[in-house]
Amino acid sequence: MAVNISRFVSVEDLRRAAKRRLPRPVFDYIDGGAEGEVTLRGNVRAFEEIAFRPRCAVETPPPHLQTTVLGTPIALPIILAPVGSSRMFWPRGEEVAASVAGAAGTIYSLSTLSGCRLEDVKKATPGPAWYQLYLCGGRDVAAATLQRARDAGFSALILTIDTAVAGMRERDLRNGVKELLTRRPGAMLPYIPQFLAKPGWLVPFLRDGGLMKFPNVVLADGPMLYADVGAMLEQSTVTWSDLRWIREIWKGPVVIKGVHTGDDARRAVDEGANAIVVSNHGGRQLDSVHPTIRVLPEIVAAVDGRIDVLLDGGVRRGGDVVKALCLGARAVLVGRAYAYGLAAAGAPGVRRALDILQADIARTMKLLGCTSLAELDRPYVSVPADWRAHP
Numbered sequence: 001m002a003v004n005i006s007r008f009v010s011v012e013d014l015r016r017a018a019k020r021r022l023p024r025p026v027f028d029y030i031d032g033g034a035e036g037e038v039t040l041r042g043n044v045r046a047f048e049e050i051a052f053r054p055r056c057a058v059e060t061p062p063p064h065l066q067t068t069v070l071g072t073p074i075a076l077p078i079i080l081a082p083v084g085s086s087r088m089f090w091p092r093g094e095e096v097a098a099s100v101a102g103a104a105g106t107i108y109s110l111s112t113l114s115g116c117r118l119e120d121v122k123k124a125t126p127g128p129a130w131y132q133l134y135l136c137g138g139r140d141v142a143a144a145t146l147q148r149a150r151d152a153g154f155s156a157l158i159l160t161i162d163t164a165v166a167g168m169r170e171r172d173l174r175n176g177v178k179e180l181l182t183r184r185p186g187a188m189l190p191y192i193p194q195f196l197a198k199p200g201w202l203v204p205f206l207r208d209g210g211l212m213k214f215p216n217v218v219l220a221d222g223p224m225l226y227a228d229v230g231a232m233l234e235q236s237t238v239t240w241s242d243l244r245w246i247r248e249i250w251k252g253p254v255v256i257k258g259v260h261t262g263d264d265a266r267r268a269v270d271e272g273a274n275a276i277v278v279s280n281h282g283g284r285q286l287d288s289v290h291p292t293i294r295v296l297p298e299i300v301a302a303v304d305g306r307i308d309v310l311l312d313g314g315v316r317r318g319g320d321v322v323k324a325l326c327l328g329a330r331a332v333l334v335g336r337a338y339a340y341g342l343a344a345a346g347a348p349g350v351r352r353a354l355d356i357l358q359a360d361i362a363r364t365m366k367l368l369g370c371t372s373l374a375e376l377d378r379p380y381v382s383v384p385a386d387w388r389a390h391p
């Protein structure tokens with residue numbers, strides 16, 4: 001059935017459509033967070049606590065949304081964040097999302113936990129792409145992937161530093177993800193009806209090959225299996241010292257993702273990072289950390305203009321992007337916002353998510369009395385008084 005894409009007027013509409021189409025375990029993988037989901041909710045709420053301070057009755061020609069990140073020009077200050085398992089949301093999901101990002105003039109970031117080959121994803125986009133690295137399988141496995149990513153033309157490497165162990169996603173446990181991955185029919189059976197109830201998802205999923213493996217993590221016996229992700233992450237904690245050997249293989253820019261404090265931001269700069277992402281992994285790792293937008297000012301002050309500061313977490317509206325830029329981010333990464341669109345409607349859904357955010361940004365800037373991203377600055381926002389106290 002053809003979906004009338006224009007009826008989705010917000011990211012929340014795309015979220016609801018994704019919920020209708022996906023089986024519960026898949027939807028909850030996108031939508032859920034760690035433990036009590038305090039940080040997941042906090043990321044969104046913290047944006048709501050920031051108020052705008054517009055300047056009215058000024059000329060506002062159509063605002064320019066172009067910027068550069070790591071010297072790469074992009075058409076809007078939004079990058080697609082690495083999102084694992086996108087191939088579960090829509091057939092060949094990583095390739096689909098990458099092609100839309102490229103057509104929109106922005107960067108697609110490919111997760112290590114991708115269901116599509118990195119070479120195919122790079123080919124799918126006419127634009128730039130970044131590769132996100134977990135050290136699953138150890139150093140040699142990662143080194144081989146890095147070489148492939150370089151050869152394929154990925155232009156920057158994202159190193160995620162907040163995943164020493166997979167977060168405790170309670171929704172996954174309740175939905176039987178552990179049992180489903182045992183491949184033992186007796187254990188799986190109680191959880192199968194969730195999938196049969198969603199034929200609009202199930203038929204394309206089976207046609208696309210069913211449960212994905214991870215073709216960019218090639219172990220001695222072949223691509224890493226879905227069931228092995230947790231154990232592999234735990235055996236492969238990234239530390240600052242890894243940056244040195246990674247740099248020997250990866251000559252291009254390195255983006256450190258998962259920075260929560262000014263201290264870690266300074267450390268990243270000292271260790272030679274070319275950019276950082278202020279990120280709590282969308283509230284999917286350590287719960288009860290501060291929302292990213294709340295710690296952004298501390299981190300921007302610590303970095304002091306030496307490298308680009310990016311942010312993810314809680315971005316659901318273009319106004320959120322504008323708030324992040326006013327507080328010093330160069331651009332934002334969006335994960336769920338586009339993943340809901342992908343899961344709801346494939347390429348048109350991703351396109352819709354980006355169109356909504358882009359139109360929001362342009363409108364918000366006009367209403368603020370701003371014509372370029374460079375003008376977005378502290379005086380345009382008011383943050384709660386207690387944010388200014390020491391974190």
Ligand code: GLV
Pocket residue numbers: 084113281284
């Ligand atoms: C993977 O990084 C995830 O958050 O599920």
